[in-house]
Amino acid sequence: MAIDSLITLTGEAWEDYGLVDSGHGRKLERYGRYHFIRPEPQAMWSPAQDNWQADGEFIGASDEDGGGRWHLKPYVPKEGWLLQWEDVCFLAQNTSFRHLAFFPDMAPQWAWMRERVTENAEILNLFGYTGVGSLALAAKGAKVTHVDASKKSVASAKNNAELSGMADKPIRWIVDDAVKFTAREARRNRRYDGILMDPPKFGRGPAHEVWRLEENLSDLISEAVKLLDKKSKFLVLTVYAVRMSALAIGELLSQATQHLGGSVEVGEMAIKEEARGLNLPTAIFARWKNDQ
Structure with missing residues (x-):
């Protein structure tokens, strides 16, 4: 399966979220009744408005790998506040x-997967x-x-299930x-109808296992595709x-799934700005699908 084109998967605003404006390395977002400013290196253009009004701002550290702290108005609840996407309720928190x-920006991916989930899909x-x-997939009848x-x-995920009325799902x-869980499932010959993975750049497991995306992603993909078969629907x-390039992860996924048939889509994820309709890039993605 050769990768010969890239697509842009753009998220639109919904009632409880919107990208209000962006520019000069920052973005102004709406999370329910609160507005926040966060750093955004991809926003290289000028903002639509200069006088942003917000309930808080995250001031990043000078190092490229992150750091920094929130500066919040005193009325912003530290314990979080309720938001909703479709039939899923959850807490937002700084x-x-x-x-x-x-x-x-994952909302278009959730919607895409929901279209491919059937009752009792694993x-x-x-x-x-x-x-x-x-929860977005469980709401459509999936066993997750x-x-x-x-x-x-x-x-927090269990609490969100309670908030969504899905504690019994x-x-x-x-x-x-x-990585360890996926390898064990492969040894058990477990099968899934679909897989979603959103790995961080760096992380540690509960037993202090070290995850580095560039070093470990290929092995994880190799193990994950063992959990799929020709009746599975997506990864x-x-x-x-x-x-990292979208083409790079696309070719990795294409190679790993070639025995399953289907096709691979790759591209960028973005959010559409409310002020002018600009697309602010947020991530890259690759997804295998089997529509048969």
Whole structure:
């Protein structure tokens, strides 16, 4: 399966989220009733307005790899506040990692996967974080295995399930290293109808396993495709904050899934700005699909 084109997957605003404006290395976003400013190196243009009004701003450190802190108005609730996407309710919260405990640009991926999920489909969500993607698929009848190395993230995901009225949905909540878990599932000859993976650039497992995207992604993909067969429907891979090409991860996924048939799409993820309709790039992705 040769990769001969790139696509742009653009997220639109919804009731509880919008990219209001962007420019000069920053972005102004709406999260429910609150507005926040965050650093955004991709926003190299000028903003539509100069006088942004916000309830808080994340001031990044000078180093490229992150750091920094939030400067919030005193009324912004530290415990978070309720947001909703489609039939999924969840808490947004100002985290020390500069994001808001979910990734709004994933909404088009959630919608795409929901179109391919049938009742009782077995779905694996690796690096599942606070569970919005898992709940989006469970709401459509999928049986989801949600894996994350962070106990805190899995606890937040369970809480979001409660908020969504999905505590009784067939979701396995697992605190584990994604690489080790996937390898064990492959040895057990487990099969899934779909896989979502959103790996970080760097991370540690619950037993202090070290994850480095550039070093470990290829092996993880190799193990993950062992959990798919020719009746499986998709594998979605999203990658943030790395010097890596969409074509590179596309060719990696294409090579790994060539025995399954189907096709691979690759490209950039973006969010459409409300002020002018500009597309702000956020991540790269590759996804294998089998529409037969």
